[in-house]
Amino acid sequence: MSRGQLKVSYGIGEFSKIVDISIDTLRYYEKEKLIVPERDKSNRRSYTDRDIKWLNFIKRLKKTGMPIKNIKYYAKLRYQGDETIDERLKLLYDQRHRLEADQIELQTHINFLDAKIETYHQIKHNLQKQKSIEASSN
């Protein structure tokens, strides 16, 4: 605020639409301490622009297959401030390594499927031959 950024805030409904996550899920994430918004005078959740970025990051991490437990740990570090940056970096590096491993595994699965597909084509081919033999023996 001291830097003059106009601080906009959003109610849960509006925020839900912006980040495309259901209201119930947002409240669930809050229970899990992934994102803990401020409250206004009448106890309603008040999300900020920063929360939008944070939630999009969470969505990313989720899509990389990171379980909520881990994201939660990341969130905890984040809410603790700058002195946890190294720890957060470590988490990010770990996840990156995991994804690299996933990449390799994925390739082996694709190769496997290709092999399987090939054998099926073989089987089809053999069945075809079978049929033509039957046909010629009539």
Added chain:
Amino acid sequence: MSRGQLKVSYGIGEFSKIVDISIDTLRYYEKEKLIVPERDKSNRRSYTDRDIKWLNFIKRLKKTGMPIKNIKYYAKLRYQGDETIDERLKLLYDQRHRLEADQIELQTHINFLDAKIETYHQIKHNLQKQKSIEASSN
């Protein structure tokens, strides 16, 4: 059997060890009709060598992220015989396409993490500068 392969059969305990899947999970898979072994005179499950191959294939599909529902459909086709080969091929191709898509997505996640890691290094760098300024002003 006409081709002279010695047909060995395994009880559920032995089979469980061979394929490295718990007995409970095997029974669960049977309930879901993924793998339906014969029974002996006293109603015990009797798995074959073919079942070992089939189960290893199931494990593969599972690892590629295919849900049990889909594998179940594949299993149903398989138990129906040769005339379902085209349909099974289609399933395999679909899954292959999914994996290709996963591969691309995975790459974007990795890129994203790299970018995030980079910004963290920037932040660290800035904090460092901050500190040295503070130090020199003393």
Added chain:
DNA sequence: TTAGATTCTGGAGTGCACTCAATGTCAAGG
């Protein structure tokens, strides 16, 4: 002012993929 919309909380329910527990059957070995 008042109806309707939005939000609040606590708690129950869902779907998936197992996992475990209780109770029962059966063939083989001492």
Added chain:
DNA sequence: CCTTGACATTGAGTGCACTCCAGAATCTAA
């Protein structure tokens, strides 16, 4: 014959990540 061990069934329980519901409070617009 009787115990033991592997197997059988049914049904309940677990963990994850939501998703839904009831009842109450608060906000907004006519």
